[in-house]
Amino acid sequence: DTEVTQTPKHLVMGMTNKKSLKCEQHMGHRAMYWYKQKAKKPPELMFVYSYEKLSINESVPSRFSPECPNSSLLNLHLHALQPEDSALYLCASSQGGGGSNTGELFFGEGSRLTVL
Amino acid sequence: AQKVTQAQTEISVVEKEDVTLDCVYETRDTTYYLFWYKQPPSGELVFLIRRNSFDEQNEISGRYSWNFQKSTSSFNFTITASQVVDSAVYFCALRKPGSARQLTFGSGTQLTVLP
Secondary structure (H helix, E strand, O other), rough: OOOOOEEOOOEEOOOEEEEEEEOOOEOOOEEEEEEOOOOOOEEEEEEEEEEOOOEEEEEOOOOOOEEEEEOOOOEEEEOOHHHHOEEEEEEEOOOHHHHHHHOOOOOOEEEEEEEO | OOEOOOOOEEEEEEEOOOEEEEOOOOOOOEEEOEEEEEEOOOOEEEEEOOOEOOOOEEEEEEOEEEEEEEEHOEEEEEOEEEEEEOOOOOOOOOOEOOOOOOOOOOOOOEEEEEO
């Protein structure tokens, strides 16, 4: 069983909707990540939070808005998405943050998003 | 710049066959970490192994084994006596220590194990 929990597992939304993806981990990890994965492609990094602060934004469009309410939770708020944003969104966490971030990432099962 | 190449896009084997997934990497760093992840149809990326650049000792875990060779910049993964449950996409990845951004994935290898 994964120790990174993502909800919902599936989401269908229209281009005018506002929705959120949620991620939770209880491993005491201090770094959390959002990745986007299109079919038959490797994951692509979107955001990194280190010690609850946004440390990396890989030039992601503003229609994606991350939030880290506390060290265990990570949200991704979605608004005015496009059909090409349909993908698997993976949350991950790793021990340590910033310069001590050398460890493996633990991933959730992902949220499969379809934008109509 | 870092690069990870998984030249095998798809592999099919019959159950109980051994199969090796190739991974070749490029980096200018002297210290780095290598990983293998498994992604079954459910979507989750399952961590399999981490290797640091100073440890070339090969590793075996049950039916899984990994061969790390710095001389050829390769980190190959062998599954012995494959099973249908091994069917998944396998990703090799490279990470620069201290850099959250610098986790570079290969393009993945789709392994199908036929009964």
